[in-house]
């Protein structure tokens with residue numbers, strides 16, 4: 001008793017900003033960005049917030065899944081850039097698409113958010129209580145990035161993607177391994193909010209944008225991602241030949257090359273789209289998933305095994321294997 005992935009979808013804001021465009025407003029170059037990250041351009045929202053990107057992805061998922069929004073039992077949005085503290089971005093999506101029968105909530109696990117949300121949704125479906133659940137990863141990173149800081153401003157992009165879980169007898173869930181370490185939270189911080197009130201102690205600091213210790217995160221990822229890939233394969237009794245594709249968070253293509261070597265899995269197994277999207281945090285895996293489905297590089301209903309792995313702020317990291 002569980003669920004299957006019965007549809008995928010994604011949406012990228014129309015405006016494309018190239019590395020050369022960035023070099024006109026900050027001291028950077030296409031050569032540096034593309035060589036060090038693999039990024040060539042990214043989609044940057046003009047006026048669409050995270051709930052708008054999510055809703056446009058959701059409409060595509062509903063169309064591809066051949067269901068109407070009122071059939072959804074729940075919507076989970078993984079995001080570190082919600083429209084607001086309240087209401088949740090998921091509730092705004094509910095209103096925009098008319099999912100009148102769903103209960104909706106957000107999950108914040110930074111760049112691991114989609115893995116955390118998919119795990120949550122799959123286990124909710126294993127209860128047998130629900131027929132349809134929608135899992136979305138969505139970000140407007142452009143609103144938290146410090147556009148004066150070239151070391152981070154060139155890395156991130158906006159976007160949304162997701163999938164539809166439909167109740168079935170045989171479950172698509174194979175295995176998961178999910179971790180976090182709050183002890184290293186300082187490596188990636190965005191938009192802290194200090195306690196301020198007439199009775200407060202106003203000595204606290206506040207930070208209104210994203211800062212990242214690139215070296216620390218890079219080193220963490222090179223160590224922890226191979227380990228969590230091996231851990232989830234062990235848990236699922238999987239051998240290397242069982243994997244059809246690895247959908248890793250699109251943070252840096254040099255990093256994926258290093259991970260591929262360390263985990264001794266061919267780089268051809270790793271799908272990448274960072275060249276055109278930049279790092280879209282929780283949206284990166286679902287955008288990649290839908291692009292692979294649309295190009296038929298992977299196909300739903302084949303029972304092929306796909307490994308998704310996210311890693312980033314928190315620190316958080318995790319991997320989940322599903323059969324398509």
Ligand SMILES: O=C(O)C1CCN(c2ccc(-c3cc(CO)ccc3Cl)cn2)CC1
Pocket residue numbers: 036037111155188213214215217218221251252255279281311312313
């Ligand atoms: O000097 C260079 O080569 C620089 C070195 C620093 N770089 C980094 C560093 C860290 C990340 C990153 C970010 C997240 C957050 O989603 C998660 C995971 C990672 Cl590994 C991406 N790029 C860019 C090239």
